[in-house]
Amino acid sequence: MDMVNITIDGQKVQVPKTATVLEAALSVGIKVPTLCYHPELRPEGACRVCLVEVEGARSLVASCVYPVNEGMVVRTNTAAVREARQMVVELLLANHPPDCLSCQRNLNCELQSIASDLGIREIRFDGERKDLPLDANNPSLVRDQNKCILCGHCIRACSERQGVHVYSFVNRGFNTTVAPAFMTGLDEAPCTYCGQCATVCPTGAIVEKDDTDEVWKAISDPKKHVVVQTAPAVRVALGEALGMGPGSVVTGKMVAALRRLGFDKVFDTDFTADLTILEEGTEFIERLTKGGKLPMITSCSPGWVNFIELMYPDLLDHLSTAKSPQQMFGALVKTYYAEKQGIDPKDIVSVSIMPCTAKKAEAVRPEMKSSGYQDVDYVLTTRELGRMIREAGLSFDKLPAEEFDAPLGISTGAGVIFGATGGVMEAALRTVAEVVTGKELGCLDFKEVRGLTGIKEAVVPVGDLKVKVAVAHTLQNARTMLDKIRAGEADYHFIEVMACPGGCIGGGGQPLPVCKETRQARVDAIYECDQCMSMRKSHDNPAVKELYDSWLGKPLGEKSHKLLHTHYHAQHREG
């Protein structure tokens, strides 16, 4: 690679010719403040917070878009630079609502941190305030454009990462705002509710819809039996929301915390992840051997399901009819579990903790009422659970490790890896291979489908068959995959798709901030959990076996069909 030599704050540094001044500064440990810059998105140079001095340049330059060149001399910490940055941030604050103390992003806000880092102690200007209505007509996300600083992260994440293109800058000058086409709410726009916009928003302009009040109410109602399920990806990220480092596995502490919050039973979505494998795996074998629609595509990720329903409704029959683990769990809690425990399902409140904002919307889909009630009553994101734990005053790091309740808390390593991209595929292959061949697998690790590469492919021998699989994460990669199917160029048998980068561990409801390294740490933690499990194959789960033997019958049986499978329909939302 061609390198150039530049000097930054007196330090000589060699960087690639293609680098920006910001990248060069970061490489030698100089933290230039940024707001509109995002390492995973195309640079825009809009906010001007990253101004630096370049010798010979006529004015201060935006380092995030300014290319380096040989012999360049950069100063990032002069009086002029500090003053200019302060001015930029002061001007942003001048028309930003001054309600930090009651903002959902209080203490976890990039604008707040930058104001603090830059030592802003007074705002000399009293700017005009915007008075735009809240967009809160959907189950997942709340947008408050009055808090928007026009960094464009959400626009770029939705377009570049997800290929969904919901947002654009609208209007001009002071009236500029970020909105879907025709200024509609997200409920009328082709939004998948994946929440990636919320993960990149530096302020409180896009946040998850907070359902903690409803859950507190249910917990304190003595007439209600409140059960909770926790998704695989929550246990490897919740720690971050409570002061621990990325990749901390906090399964036991999380269970202890949930008990102390007052949940009557603490169960595990991993249990129904195992169940999903049996249903979906059996469905796959049927399609493969009896000539069903191939490639079959997974259906666990509700952002992904919304995407295909909105954008590629002609391909819906490729989706597995198996419900997501969250919804299988919901259906079982108010039927199987209620029957076993002798509890009237109307007294059960079913809560789930998810890394996901789209799960909130999935729970209120009209078809998710197989128990006769709404199967899952409330969905909280990992961030919301973090807030509840703080509100309850629990010292999370001092909590003991506790075990999930039986039977819906018993799971295998195959269930936990659902949390990472490739995990559902690997879990399915572990079961499908053994069921089809009747022989025990030597090695359970299907490493070809692991990792953060956008689209992964593998050919896996299952008996005499060579099963061709693919794994895609982020909706942009999903789009690539679907275009291939439409063009008749996808000769895969089975495809896993997750809406978010890295799979659920990078979900729209996970702790902030998040970057590639954080996602990698969470993925590593997921496989660490898998390695630690005594059982690592879904069909070995004794609680799942018991469920089939005593109650469900067999995979794809009549009861399964009614409770554990669903159907999809095209969604029409213009824009």
Added chain:
Amino acid sequence: MNSNHEQKCCCGGKGGASNMAKLDEIMAKYQGAKGALIPVLQEAQDAYGYLPKDVIVRIGEKMSIPTSQIYGVATFYAQFHLNPRGKNIIRVCQGTACHVRGAKAILKALEDTLKVSAGKTTPDLKFTLETVACIGACGLAPVMMVNDDTHGRLTPEIVPEIIGRYA
């Protein structure tokens, strides 16, 4: 949510599909051309009088441009209109010369006569009232244009009579 689009369809209920023929013709001219969005929007606006929602959606579909992006472009430029416009466009000058000679009172007289505020169109779609920063006829201040006619040395009293000529 607040929508700029009270009017759902551009054809006034005459059946959308046939009315899209004009648009399809416009887009056919630019097929495959890069950077064609703005000319297409301009010609579509000429054809329909404004940019109705279904026109924007169709441009997006046919040109493979996200609707959100087209909406962003259409709201950025003052030349594009997302609501139906009146048969007569009134541009009342608010420039410096007009200002000192009572442009505010002229605007008020127009608003009172038409019973709409600046930037709006009368419900009968006869008039759209717009303000402009200067029309370059300062010698005639205060001044306004109705379509291509210039009316200068205005007084609030004469405004209703001038409007009457176009009604």
